[in-house]
Amino acid sequence: MISIALTKGRLEKESVKIFEACGYGIEPLKDKGRQLVFHDTKKDIDYFLVKAADCVTYVEHGVADVGFVGKDTLLESTNRYYELMDLQIGKCGFIVASLPEKDPFKKNTHVKIGTKYPTVAKQYFKEKGMDVEIIKIEGSVELAPILGLCDAIVDIVETGSTLKENGLIVFDRICDISARVIVNKASFRLKKKEILELLDDIGQVIGE
Ligand SMILES: Nc1ncnc2c1ncn2[C@@H]1O[C@H](COP(=O)(O)OP(=O)(O)OP(=O)(O)O)[C@@H](O)[C@H]1O
Numbered sequence: 001m002i003s004i005a006l007t008k009g010r011l012e013k014e015s016v017k018i019f020e021a022c023g024y025g026i027e028p029l030k031d032k033g034r035q036l037v038f039h040d041t042k043k044d045i046d047y048f049l050v051k052a053a054d055c056v057t058y059v060e061h062g063v064a065d066v067g068f069v070g071k072d073t074l075l076e077s078t079n080r081y082y083e084l085m086d087l088q089i090g091k092c093g094f095i096v097a098s099l100p101e102k103d104p105f106k107k108n109t110h111v112k113i114g115t116k117y118p119t120v121a122k123q124y125f126k127e128k129g130m131d132v133e134i135i136k137i138e139g140s141v142e143l144a145p146i147l148g149l150c151d152a153i154v155d156i157v158e159t160g161s162t163l164k165e166n167g168l169i170v171f172d173r174i175c176d177i178s179a180r181v182i183v184n185k186a187s188f189r190l191k192k193k194e195i196l197e198l199l200d201d202i203g204q205v206i207g208e
């Protein structure tokens with residue numbers, strides 16, 4: 001038996017599609033109501049639906065053998081797991097953005113960056129040789145430079161419509177993001193055959 005922690009929300013539907021394409025018995029997840037634990041109707045697999053950061057926690061603690069989670073979340077976490085596959089779903093990117101007149105790279109004084117991703121932001125500006133103040137924000141990050149909480153933001157962009165509708169522009173693209181398969185280190189030793197089979201099945205449907 002293996003257990004898989006799936007990130008609920010944006011990655012959920014596309015994750016379910018992958019298991020469907022693999023021919024797994026994932027139907028219970030398609031009509032789930034408020035249920036959070038599911039057993040595959042064809043394979044010996046349990047699925048849990050969790051928030052992104054918790055997906056990493058469950059995998060690190062070995063409660064889930066495998067996790068499907070965005071690279072954005074992994075970049076903010078520790079790395080006490082194996083990252084074994086790019087699922088090619090949940091594609092988006094990290095950017096630095098602000099109002100056109102608030103270019104953070106042209107400011108000579110103290111620069112404040114609002115973000116849900118402090119580790120990524122800190123690392124990025126450190127590499128640029130800029131000593132910035134990071135202000136942690138939990139959501140609606142685009143509001144922060146508009147209201148004057150910060151000079152610029154580090155956030156996720158997918159279609160670009162949130163930035164556009166709020167009058168913000170991109171000053172730099174930090175990196176691409178997509179969902180990854182992570183695996184608990186001990187599980188990979190103890191359940192290697194089952195996990196490799198799973199990765200092989202997924203790899204075939206996503207064309208890796
Ligand atoms: N436009 C996007 N905005 C945010 N995340 C996206 C986007 N497109 C893909 N993703 C991916 O989907 C994952 C889950 O995002 P989702 O918004 O569902 O949850 P969240 O970031 O934890 O936010 P919330 O606190 O609103 O649940 C992200 O970690 C990221 O990898």
Ligand SMILES: O=P(O)(O)OC[C@H]1O[C@H](OP(=O)(O)OP(=O)(O)O)[C@H](O)[C@@H]1O
Binds near residue numbers: 156158160161
């Ligand atoms: O480029 P787009 O397609 O417009 O997507 C980007 C937006 O999506 C995310 O926010 P989310 O919807 O997760 O809400 P949040 O503000 O609660 O983080 C992200 O933080 C951006 O605000």
